[in-house]
Amino acid sequence: MKREEVLMEALPYIQKFYGKTIVIKLGGHAMVDQNILETVIRDAVLLRYVGMKVVLVHGGGPEITAKMQAMGKEPKFVGGLRITDAETLEIAQMVLVGKINDGIVSLIANCGTCAVGISGNDGNLLIARKMEPQRVKVGEVIEEVDLGQVGEIEEVNPKVLHCLLAQDYIPVVAPIGIDRQGQSLNINADTAAAEIAIALQAFKLVSLTDVDGVMDADRTKIFHRLTLAEAERMIAEGVISGGMIPKLEGCMKAVKNGVEGAHVVNGNRPHNLLLELFTDEGVGTMLTL
Template sequence: MRREEVLMEALPYIQQFHGKTIVIKLGGHAMVDPETLENAIRDIVLLHYVGMKVVVVHGGGPEITEKMRAMGKEPEFVGGLRITDAETMEIAQMVLVGKINKGIVSLIAREGDRAVGISGNDGNIILARKISAQMVRVGDEEREVDLGYVGEIEGINPALLTTLLETGYITVMAPIAIDRAGRNLNINADTAAGEIAVALGAFKLVNLTDVDGVMDRERTQVFRRLRAVETEELMADGTISGGMIPKIDSCVRAVKGGVPYAHVVNGNKTHSILLELFTDAGVGTMITE
């Protein structure tokens, strides 16, 4: 009886989501723990089989850091952004495109579905410009630091993504962009996911992370539903802070850009994507306009 209840609770959502586009940002523990990643992939494959068009955008910061150190290069950060010289950019592409991206595609294939792995520079999907030098304080002085090949998004050309989705492929994207001079730039995966969701007219953006959602100041309760203006207030008063800020910024940008729903979900919980999307209660935070 319990299984029947679960299926019947999910049915209206499956009917509503059929044919819709969903963008899923894979990050946090899901990117470094094989079991967690495999659980997320199974959820993604199920979404595809019940009729959703799925784009997966993934990060890979910890893996880039690990590879840099293995090659004798110590990572440096300014304001949460990695200083990316030419050598670091090569390492980032090696890890993001050559390892993580193709690894996710292989996991999807193992679950019996088909996927294509691309990066944002394929088909000029993500056009970016180099971020200007950042001011940092060293002792009593401030000085400019050039971040190197780090970009911010100028625009999204979704034509290639649309073609892949319409022909039945799960599309897996690494956050490498291209600028007007043809240079590759590393961009924030949270930001990329939000902008892609807007450009595709997605029905949902799901951001997988390491926490249960947006929590109150005491970190004892999860907000199950928030409006965009409420999340901005929570960022202003410091309730939302640290690494959660770019994730929430991405969600707010998405819903203000026409995406009806954005979700922040704990990827460490088994089948958290399905529980968030196909149950009345959900397990994370849903953000709307």
């Protein structure tokens, strides 16, 4: 397709999305590969300049693990879930808020616009409670595991985000929440992004990850469009499994609560974010009612 045809295909989407809010969850390899992250940030800034209100929510699991190991603390996982004791939470805050968040804000500044980095603690953005023990499979046995200082969101107070968006800032949110006693808790970034999208009544939620989208059981076909009913059936039948389940569950909850479309997109491929939003076919998976 010629460049001018690409631009004309994008035009109706740019018109439709103008003034609307989009929440983008940054995850996967983009969080450890600076070149990929810079490309994604440039795309997000472009969305801001064509009139969208952009909120970024980021994870940082691999960097947390690397920092723990560098400090001589071995990460502990049970059934694939991280155990977050007080020291691990302190390291997570250091990495998420002090390093990753600040780095993303700097990249946005380098692209010519302004961002403000916050965590879920700021302005009581994410009010959470400590997660109940989780039933996980360890070997062949189902065990109840206390994940430590891990939270599940009770309430989102988006006032601080509305204030920043009204002043044309891009908010960059680190997924640390606070409970009603003032204790910080680590929050799953996919969950945080979905809850923030709902609270903002966002038009779009996009989860950037390391896979091309929701695929069939043989991993040979991408489902570019899914309804809620189709996604629920695929989870029940085991077609969707592993780490895709929490991503898709966040997308499903967002769509059920008013977000028009939720997308799972491979953030490792240059400009996939733009191709997903501004082309007819898209490149990832879009979930709708």
